[in-house]
Amino acid sequence: MHPTSDRLRLEVIVASVRPDRFGGVVADWARARLDEHAGFDVSVLDLTDLDLPPGLDGTGDTERLRERVAAADAFVLVTPEYNHGYPGYLKIAIDTLLEEWHVKPLGFVSYGGSGGGARSVEQLRPVFSELQVVAIREQVVLARVWDLFDGPVLRDPDGPQSALKSMLDQLLWWGKTLRAARVGD
Template sequence: MPGTPLRVAVLVGSTREGRFAPVVTKWLTGHLGQRDDVRADVVDLAETPLPTVLPAFGQEPPPGTTEALSLVTPRLAAADAFVFVTPEYNHSYPAALKNAVDWHNEQWHGKPVAFVSYGGLSGGLRAVEHLRVVMAELNAMTIRNTVSFHNAYGAFAADGRVDDPAVDTAAKAMLDQLTWWAHALRDAKETRPYPA
């Protein structure tokens, strides 16, 4: 519906103890909070852990699976768009994030995905490039623009602010692209269901 804010699920991919993800996520949700056209829902995989054993095709899932998925799946299904906040682990993205992606399928279909990455010299960009291929397989539309924090620990002030105006410009450009695609795809699905 025109005028209805977009529901953007922010998927926090790192679950490591001492992780930097909350700092980056808070910065991102600050940008999302400045927009009237979106409502953010932070899905933190450290707070909503999913089972790590996927059942074989045709097999029953492990006990407790339904309860764990009920904390995440409806939120992903309700989202019009996604932003993945991911570090780079061993030239790729975290296992918890891959697990969350693999537990779901149609929740990603016909929806746009943007990326905010962080890390050392590469800024997590290798994680993003791996995610682009995976999300294409799941019929999602990845956004060209991304925000990456190189040497992330040094990019943020003690209060969580980023003093580099170029980063704010990059965030706005990324979110402008994300919302454009989210509106276009949401409107298209209202006219014609996404093909299964």
């Protein structure tokens, strides 16, 4: 089976489910940049829209998550850092599936206080490695995120946008390469 398009299906996963989260602002900013980048058909998978069972028993919105992750060629994970780690509900979403994650690339956009979510990403890399996900080396780290934005607008976009472009260029290459491997080209 060959893909019908050269464009990759990219899922932006918004990891935080807290009512007062900043993840929506960060995801909207990233999504706008993704829409400008050739090569991707982008959709957003916000974990607040899913009801996943903590017991991983396949109930709730498990099938909906399975379909979205299985259909994706690549992922961008927008994640905060909570207590030097990543969100618990994200762990449920990750562990709900197995082979749907396999042999696909993942880029990180992290945000938080002084560390910008970098510690959560470092914890997520081995988790995704176990699922045969290729974690892109380049990442976007938004430290003191609340000071970076005026509403939905990034005050000084040069650094983060440059990092995002580098990450997306790598994600596109890995995505095409791994998709070709998955479909037997």
